[in-house]
Amino acid sequence: MIPRTVFNAEHEQFRDTVRKFLENEAAPFHAQWEKDGQVDRALWNKAGEMGFLCPQVPEAYGGLELDFGYNAIIDEEICRLGLSGIGWGLHSDIAVPYIVNYGTEEQKQKYLAKCISGEIVTAIAMTEPGTGSDLQNVRTTAIRDGDHYVLNGSKTFITNGQHADLVIVVAKTNPEEGAGGVSLLLVDASLPGFKKGTNLEKVGMKAQDTSELFFDDVRVPAEDLLGGEGQGFIYLMQELPQERLGVAIGAIANAEAALQWTVDYVRERKAFGRPIASFQNTQFKLAELSSELTALRVFIDRCMELHYEKKLDISTAAKAKLLATDFQCKLLDECVQLHGGYGYMWEYPIARSWADARVQRIYAGTNEIMKLIIGRDLLKD
Ligand SMILES: Cc1cc2nc3c(=O)[nH]c(=O)nc-3n(C[C@H](O)[C@H](O)[C@H](O)COP(=O)(O)OP(=O)(O)OC[C@H]3O[C@@H](n4cnc5c(N)ncnc54)[C@H](O)[C@@H]3O)c2cc1C
Known part of the structure; x- marks a missing residue:
């Protein structure tokens, strides 16, 4: 260790x-x-x-x-x-x-x-029904009208969407522009015209409220613009490394717990008259997972140290998110297998984690987008 x-x-x-x-x-x-x-x-x-x-x-x-x-x-x-x-x-x-x-x-x-x-x-509303990865092309608009911005559009898959009192909404203050037209607004969920959709039914993370949000001529006071107009995309790029590191940290912590649940299980469970822990396949699987997990733990901790020093760059944060979440899903799948049929039963934490983890490769930027970021960094002039 x-x-x-x-x-x-x-x-x-x-x-x-x-x-x-x-x-x-x-x-x-x-x-x-x-x-x-x-x-x-x-x-x-x-x-x-x-x-x-x-x-x-x-x-x-x-x-x-x-x-x-x-x-x-x-x-x-x-x-x-x-x-x-x-x-x-x-x-x-x-x-x-x-x-x-x-x-x-x-x-x-x-x-x-x-x-x-x-x-x-709070919640942060970037994703829309028509665009997720391609954030520059959000269609929600916030058009200045006197002392207000008039917000129109809709968002989806928003975490804390039901509980949220205050939502950071990513919207175009200049719809003619791409990234340069994106701004962030602090939107009070009680404003007239702000509607929360139903709580979405998900494959996992079932106790987390995830919702659609609708904006119909919501008049947001101009003083609730967050930062500069047209600066939203830059702010998103600056803040995403902490979000991605957080996802990676959670992935590794969950993988460590899942490995321990599995070690405990294979010691207890018997097949062919002996603990399944005694089979070489079980030992080899656990050994492989534990080895990769150790390497990733050291890498993610090093990323955390860099983040303390404000030195975690966008590409390294993307690597952390990519590797940690891909590995978390791989480990959970192997651990479900070692649990046999019980691993598929909701009452077992391994089953719930397996279902919960799948989205880790999708949100906070999909793992394909992580590869784009890393690839672009490698190939930049
Ligand atoms: C449970 C949950 C919670 C979420 N919470 C939030 C939240 O709080 N706030 C928020 O704003 N969003 C949230 N999201 C949304 C999430 O961030 C998006 O789902 C994600 O960014 C992907 O966007 P999309 O679903 O539109 O997929 P798309 O962008 O349509 O992508 C579909 C597929 O195409 C691939 N793809 C897209 N572009 C490229 C490319 N250029 N090259 C290669 N492959 C590509 C993707 O990797 C993916 O595999 C949440 C989603 C879920 C499921």
């Missing part, structure tokens, strides 16, 4: 608190939340009280101003327990950093404290 060096004693103390909280406040209820299609909103408020939401936010806005390692610990513990319904990662690692990094002083004062307490749940 290679000891991890990315976390210090304070991080590990925090991990214990997060783990206990999740074991008591989330794990016993997750099966019900899967049936409900969303977690209990009270979980967000409890997490806020515990300081688990947006740990990076500066003290000046009521935050703990901690390093990204604390976000990583929360992501790891959620994924280790297979609590895929909890959308804190989207809120703390992805959406809220846009407000911290590009928001005006007024926007930060208005929103951040409530994001930390769980009073406000």
Whole structure:
């Protein structure tokens, strides 16, 4: 085993608190939340009280101003327990950093404290029914009209879509332009003309609310433009490495847990009068998975260190997301196989993780888009 060096004693103390909280406040209820299609909103408020939401936010806005390692610990513990319904990662690692990094002083004062307490749940709405990977071609428009932008269009597959109170909407303020016409708007979900669609029925991540959103002449105050007009695409490119690293961190934590569940299972389960752990095929499979997992753990931890130092480049973050999520899916598939028929039963965590993990290769930029980014970087002049 290679000891991890990315976390210090304070991080590990925090991990214990997060783990206990999740074991008591989330794990016993997750099966019900899967049936409900969303977690209990009270979980967000409890997490806020515990300081688990947006740990990076500066003290000046009521935050703990901690390093990204604390976000990583929360992501790891959620994924280790297979609590895929909890959308804190989207809120703390992805959406809220846009407000911290590009928001005006007024926007930060208005929103951040409530994001930390769980009073406000955020979402980020990029994907549309007609475009996902090709973000420059979003068709949602936000056209300036006096002191407002008039927002029209629709989004789909939006995480936290049912719970969201505040949505960062990617829209064209200049529909004539490509990337240069894209802006970000902070949109209050209670504004007239903003409608949430039904909670989408998914193959996995069943307790996570994922929704369509519709905008019909929503008048968004001009002061809720996030950053500069036409700068949205640049902001997205700047923020995506943290999103992709977060996905990779969760993938590896979940893979580690799944491997352990499988080691425990093959020791217990017998076939032909002996534990299936005694078959060479079982040992070889586990050995191969464990070896790759060790290598990936070291790589992802190194990416985390680089991210602490603000040195994680876009291409390396894409490699982390690509390798970690491809491997997570491969490992889970092999582990389901080693569980036999029980591996296909929803009551087994391995089955749920297998279903939950599939989307990891699709969202936060598909793994094909990751390859495009890496390839372009290799071939640039
Ligand atoms: C559970 C879930 C949660 C999500 N959460 C969010 C969210 O919170 N916010 C949000 O905005 N979006 C979210 N998404 C959307 C997600 O980011 C998109 O589904 C993803 O970016 C892919 O877009 P698409 O579905 O339109 O696929 P498409 O872009 O239509 O791609 C279809 C296929 O074509 C491939 N492809 C596309 N372009 C190329 C190319 N140039 N070269 C090679 N192959 C290519 C893709 O890799 C893919 O295999 C979520 C999706 C899911 C399923």
